[in-house]
Amino acid sequence: MTKHYDVIVVGAGSMGMAAGYYLAKQGVKVLLVDSFDPPHDKGSHYGDTRIIRHAYGEGREYVPLALRSQVLWDELEKKTHHKIFMQTGAMGFGKKGDAPFIDEGIASGKEYNLEVEHYTGAELKEHYPGLQIPDDYDSFYEPKSGFLFSENCIQAYRDLAEHHGAEFSINDPVRDIEAYDDSVKVITEKGAFTADKLVISAGSWSGKITSKVGLDLPLIPTRQPVAWFEADESLFNANAFPTFMVEIPNGENRAIYYGFPSFGGCGVKVGRHEYVDAINPDTMNREFGSNANDEGHIREFLDKFMPKASGALKNGVICMYTRTPDGHFIIDKHPEHSHISIAAGFSGHGFKFASVVGEILSQLAVSGETDHDISIFRINRPSLQESSVTKN
Numbered sequence: 001m002t003k004h005y006d007v008i009v010v011g012a013g014s015m016g017m018a019a020g021y022y023l024a025k026q027g028v029k030v031l032l033v034d035s036f037d038p039p040h041d042k043g044s045h046y047g048d049t050r051i052i053r054h055a056y057g058e059g060r061e062y063v064p065l066a067l068r069s070q071v072l073w074d075e076l077e078k079k080t081h082h083k084i085f086m087q088t089g090a091m092g093f094g095k096k097g098d099a100p101f102i103d104e105g106i107a108s109g110k111e112y113n114l115e116v117e118h119y120t121g122a123e124l125k126e127h128y129p130g131l132q133i134p135d136d137y138d139s140f141y142e143p144k145s146g147f148l149f150s151e152n153c154i155q156a157y158r159d160l161a162e163h164h165g166a167e168f169s170i171n172d173p174v175r176d177i178e179a180y181d182d183s184v185k186v187i188t189e190k191g192a193f194t195a196d197k198l199v200i201s202a203g204s205w206s207g208k209i210t211s212k213v214g215l216d217l218p219l220i221p222t223r224q225p226v227a228w229f230e231a232d233e234s235l236f237n238a239n240a241f242p243t244f245m246v247e248i249p250n251g252e253n254r255a256i257y258y259g260f261p262s263f264g265g266c267g268v269k270v271g272r273h274e275y276v277d278a279i280n281p282d283t284m285n286r287e288f289g290s291n292a293n294d295e296g297h298i299r300e301f302l303d304k305f306m307p308k309a310s311g312a313l314k315n316g317v318i319c320m321y322t323r324t325p326d327g328h329f330i331i332d333k334h335p336e337h338s339h340i341s342i343a344a345g346f347s348g349h350g351f352k353f354a355s356v357v358g359e360i361l362s363q364l365a366v367s368g369e370t371d372h373d374i375s376i377f378r379i380n381r382p383s384l385q386e387s388s389v390t391k392n
């Protein structure tokens with residue numbers, strides 16, 4: 001006989017695992033289904049760490065969510081033996097007058113009275129002798145931010161969800177979904193399950209899954225290299241150096257580079273935040289170095305801005321973003337089936353919000369409403385339709 005649940009969560013990664021915990025904690029009978037065994041190396045959460053910042057270059061609407069996320073991460077840290085958060089501070093810098101991301105970060109900090117310090121390029125170099133930046137750069141520093149141990153976060157939520165009675169169907173890809181007026185049937189490789197409510201949080205596969213419930217969302221998975229380099233530990237260890245976001249100006253191949261200090265000798269970790277190379281998540285080349293730019297772009301950045309962190313390559317991995325046309329997330333109820341909620345398109349900056357997104361998804365599943373303002377993430381917003389990237 002088909003087993004019935006209050007809620008099924010399809011995709012138990014960053015967002016889904018948190019949702020599973022917040023549902024189970026309230027006594028909701030929940031099943032989490034995943035193609036793999038989360039946390040895992042195929043998910044967008046792979047690669048050990050993710051930056052959390054509160055002042056927000058992508059838009060000040062995110063600030064209240066970032067602050068709530070931090071509260072929930074801190075709570076999680078107290079409930080688990082896993083290390084969740086490291087408070088290293090977070091800095092951002094870019095060329096004065098040509099760095100909209102940095103400007104918005106500073107403005108959002110002011111609007112929400114966050115603890116944010118400003119430095120000129122010259123001042124920043126004095127604080128961080130490992131930096132080599134032009135004097136006409138502008139910067140900000142948030143002492144309360146830092147980074148999350150992404151895979152630990154998912155494991156911690158998983159342990160707690162299990163403790164509260166959540167059930168899992170692991171290594172069990174969802175093949176089809178039948179949506180009825182007030183229930184769903186989820187057909188997986190191993191069997192079939194029914195539920196009153198459904199949450200879809202399938203990361204880079206979300207487009208494939210939402211197409212099974214009649215939606216054609218502009219979700220574009222992209223291939224994202226990230227790598228660790230030997231660095232002068234006295235300059236770049238986590239007690240001496242914060243996480244960073246660096247905006248490269250127009251005319252110099254505009255992009256944002258982000259990175260992490262070295263801890264436990266892991267080396268400085270750096271990635272380039274841009275939306276290129278649309279891929280199919282099932283067939284993407286996961287070998288770091290198979291494209292010369294995997295290391296090349298990052299090396300170029302390090303040589304220019306942090307030459308003493310541009311040592312030997314220690315490790316490199318390939319991960320995936322799922323981009324939306326406007327770079328904002330999709331978190332909403334299905335327009336025709338209000339018992340189905342969707343969280344997708346995190347556009348390379350979603351992990352820090354996984355805790356609050358889990359809370360939002362649990363609220364949507366239980367009551368159909370959420371306390372949080374998620375209006376910029378509406379599924380039917382016009383800017384979602386203006387795609388400039390070819391879908392793979």
Ligand SMILES: Cc1cc2nc3c(=O)[nH]c(=O)nc-3n(C[C@H](O)[C@H](O)[C@H](O)COP(=O)(O)OP(=O)(O)OC[C@H]3O[C@@H](n4cnc5c(N)ncnc54)[C@H](O)[C@@H]3O)c2cc1C
Pocket residue numbers: 010011012013014015016033034035036038042043044045047049050051052172173174175201202203204205206209224225226258271319320321343344345346347348349350351352353
């Ligand atoms: C290199 C890199 C660096 C990043 N840096 C940052 C950062 O510093 N700060 C930040 O905030 N964010 C960052 N991000 C973004 C962040 O990691 C993602 O936005 C976030 O992890 C997305 O979470 P998700 O739940 O959508 O996807 P995932 O964590 O991938 O979860 C999706 C889950 O769905 C499952 N699934 C898929 N299809 C099916 C199916 N058919 N059946 C069952 N299960 C299925 C998958 O197996 C997976 O477990 C980064 C991303 C990358 C790739």
